[in-house]
Amino acid sequence: MQWDFHSDAPIYAQVMERIQRMIVSGTLRPGERLPSVRAFALEAGINPNTMQKALTELERSGLIYNQRTAGHFVTDDSQIIAEVRKSLAEQQTRQYLQGMRELGFKPDQTEQHLLQQLNKEGREDHANFDL
Amino acid sequence: MQWDFHSDAPIYAQVMERIQRMIVSGTLRPGERLPSVRAFALEAGINPNTMQKALTELERSGLIYNQRTAGHFVTDDSQIIAEVRKSLAEQQTRQYLQGMRELGFKPDQTEQHLLQQLNKEGREDHANFDL
Amino acid sequence: MQWDFHSDAPIYAQVMERIQRMIVSGTLRPGERLPSVRAFALEAGINPNTMQKALTELERSGLIYNQRTAGHFVTDDSQIIAEVRKSLAEQQTRQYLQGMRELGFKPDQTEQHLLQQLNKEGREDHANFDL
Amino acid sequence: MQWDFHSDAPIYAQVMERIQRMIVSGTLRPGERLPSVRAFALEAGINPNTMQKALTELERSGLIYNQRTAGHFVTDDSQIIAEVRKSLAEQQTRQYLQGMRELGFKPDQTEQHLLQQLNKEGREDHANFDL
């Protein structure tokens, strides 16, 4: 896999965000072992030190933990994952609302716009939703 | 005003989008004269040629027009402005839905999340909307 | 009147061509007196020496003649005018045919194309033609 | 090849027209790869940026397209080519009629003049056309 970065944020932060998303979306499952720092860095095309920093930061957020010689693992605590997921979603939603506000959309108008677009796209994911 | 750019899109495209937003949100009013190419470039902290390119492209979209020696002006055609505004909103909404999908949110969940966040923020714009 | 020149040919030649056209098209009538060199140069926005050279060259072609102190006059010899007119027309036609040939039009196709375009434009001048 | 430009039109526009003509006349065949921007600019004796601009504009008209790192190619769509060819021919014919009008030729006279000149030149292309 080729990872693409933009240069307006530190690479390690972009790596963090990417791994975060892989975890909260389930691409990396709870308890799953991550590749070794070296292998992971190679895969991402970055320096191992940069990957190390990203993983260390993620440890502080509790999303992953480190076992001495065994490597890094995704946390088993699904509550932490849920919290981070919620946090990312809120941030994203805030940015979206802000963006629409800049276009002159009031919150209710944004809501209507989103509903319209959902209906127009057919909500192909809808059938899977049975909560 | 300091303009901030990220590096994953050409600067002229980011400038275009920014000016687009200023127009569709009414910050730049229909018929209003833009700063001269050089002054505008200085304000944005970019090369005049880059600003020139952005304005030339915006001309093509009909959002602005120019008069020989008088400068660039926002179009008077409010319909064009409305169309671009709609187009930008759709693009933004599509990206938002995509981002939430990557977090594992199904469309309905995204919708609920947005509603919750709107309620939490108190919809301060809502009161003005009913007047 | 503002005269416009392009820079890929000497100014005097462009002036010559322009005066030629004024004569053969009848804008300057046979026998008519031209403005003084100085006045003519002023009108054209060029140096009097340049105008002088243009007029001298036109004298050689016989289109105008010079009377000591009275100034320059368009020739009375309508045959000379007709010849120059024919010459200019031929040159122009040759260039046109050449240009169409470069587009891949054979002479007959060019002829057809011209006829079509004439019909499309309605030949508004046709009524005046009673020769 | 040395390219010659006149100064009363932007160079990039003259380059565009020249390439247009090479395409519509078949000198550049549909699907053919153009020289690289730099090589083409060198050949034309202009700055690569100027050539770049010309090619970008031609892309917009659909006459050429480009592939990421492979270069620019003439379109395969012969209909687009035919349309542009027709458009150029009409423009050229219009200019010719206008030029003859300035010489005092009415449309029918222009037509006769063209026919005469065609006959005088022997229509050397005509014979080939009947084969």
Place this chain on the structure above:
DNA sequence: GTGGTCTAGACCACC
């Protein structure tokens, strides 16, 4: 190697 973008600095026509 390819196309694409950006900058710096210059010149032009127009009014």
Place this chain on the structure above:
DNA sequence: GTGGTCTAGACCACA
């Protein structure tokens, strides 16, 4: 002063 064009030279991503 305005917009527009052109050049020279640099850097980037892609493959």
